[in-house]
Amino acid sequence: MxxxxxxxxxxxxxxxxxxxxxxxxxxxxxxxxxxxxxxxxxxxxxxxxxxxxPGFIDVHVHGGGGHSFFRRDPDRIRAYSAWAPQNGLTSYLISTIGRDEDETAAIFESLAPTVAATPGAEPVGFHLEGPFINPLRKGAFDPAMLRAPRPWEFDRYQAAARGLIRQVTFAPELPDALELAAAIAASGALPAMGHTDATAEECRAGFEGGVKHVTHLFNAMRPIHQREGGPIVAALLEESVTCELICDGAHIAPEPLRLAYRVLGPHRAVVVTDNLHIAGTGSEGGQFAGQEVKVTGAKAERADGTIVGSVAPIDQHFRNVVEFLGLDLPTAFRLCATNPARVAGVQRSKGxxxxxxxxxxxxxxxxxxxxxxxxxxxxxxxxxxxxxxxx
Ligand SMILES: [Zn+2]
Missing domain, CATH: 2.30.40.10 (Urease, subunit C, domain 1)
Known part of the structure; x- marks a missing residue:
């Protein structure tokens, strides 16, 4: 027994x-x-x-506790999974960024065996962020690694990942983005819009083409303008999409967070950390994507002020949504577990x-x-x- x-x-x-x-x-x-x-x-x-x-589920996390997901090293996944439960995390999508094609495929190949086979916080699949994103909204991405969508390139990654890529972040305004969305959906993954300069109209075309989720709403996207709402307004108004919110208090100030939540409600808001490997270590900085970053409060920034990611572990994001949004605990668990489980496709067993x-x-x-x-x-x-x- x-x-x-x-x-x-x-x-x-x-x-x-x-x-x-x-x-x-x-x-x-x-x-x-x-x-x-x-x-x-x-x-x-x-x-x-x-x-x-329900244990916290993070669909957008690049590492933590000193362990990075950007390497072809399954031991780092195991080490992260052993470390993360101290923050209440019980499952996550291994979020990796698209770069050189062969290297990206090799990362999926080497990390795929850890999915659903690692003790501690369970990796339940992958989130691929880029390389098919808009250079105008690149955030911390190396511009040399960005390219227009190539559906066959995604198919190669999905095969290398044994079909375990669950979420793909791309910019819907790029050429062939809708073909890419179709390839993502056909493989069973979730087409997600992010790092985008799309107009509201381009977003609507994306939603019609299968975009179901929005990657870190507000961050690395065209800001709201009264004559062109862009992706933020389009996403808030589109009831069929869920939206990620980085709730470290630094990526989104409490007021716009409240505004977004008032529109999204408890069913569409998904809390994510976008954590870097130095999250939860108390480190004052380090190397990220080949560049030096410095930690100020909850965020890590480059010398030019570009925010490259969050360093506050997910339990801090949970406390923040309770405080900033005035949520009761069952609702806060929806944002940090139940809704992310749907994004990761594990809503029948987790969340x-x-x-x-x-x-x-x-x-x-x-x-x-x-x-x-x-x-x-x-x-x-x-x-x-x-x-x-x-x-
Ligand atoms: Zn990210």
Missing amino acids: PGRLLVSNAILALPGGLSRGDLLCEGPRIVAIGRKVESAGAAVFDAQGLTAG CLERGYDADVVFLDSDLAVAATLCRGEVAFNRDEWRLHPA
Whole structure:
């Protein structure tokens, strides 16, 4: 019989709201949730005083804890997966950037075996960001690596990744972008718009052509102008798309975040970190994409002021949405777990505390700090040793 773990006395963040109760895991799955659950012979995790919610899922993360996803090195994925549960993360898309074609294919080939086969926070697929993006909105990308969409090039990457690319960020206004969107969708991945200078009209063509998601809304895209709303207004108004929001407090100020959330609502907003490898390390800077970056507060910047990514781990983003948007905890879990699960295509097994779902659980104390994390029924992080009682 697989290992059983009873989570007792938790305040459970269930899809219907908060409820005090127990949760029983058997092997990697949740097998029972209720006021009092029968659990003879199970190990016990005493959650007294903690809120338990679905573990955080990050669909846009390039590394953390000193581990980068830009190398052909599966050990870095394993090291990140072991490190990230301390932030409440239980799954993620390995987000890598398109560069030299052979190198990009080689990265997918070498990292694909780690997907769904790594203990700790589970890599559930890949997010490919670029190279088919607009040089005018390149952010931290090396302009020499950018090119117009080539659907066959994406097909090569998807084959190298064993079909595990789940999200592709590209600019819909580029030539052949709609053919690319069709190739992405045909492969089972999500066409996402980002690093774009598209007009509202070009965005609408993109939505009709299959764009279903928007990569870091506000960042690396044409800003709002009253005579040309551009991608931000177009995305907010298009009810069929979900939108990523980097909620480190630095990439988007609290006011535009509130405005966006008021339009997006709890179903379309997806919190992402866009974390660099130096996230969560306390580092003051480092090398990113071949250039020196300096950390100021939550963000890492180049000497010219270009923001290259966030260094605040996902639990900080969770606390920020609670604070900046005034959300209750069940709603904050929708933004940080349930909605990202849909983007990653794992909504039938992750993103909710429900019977039959993966036992991916984060425990938060009254300061919303992470006290413990279960990844597929295993205790991957436990701040307070006294809570765990072996069978
Ligand atoms: Zn990114």
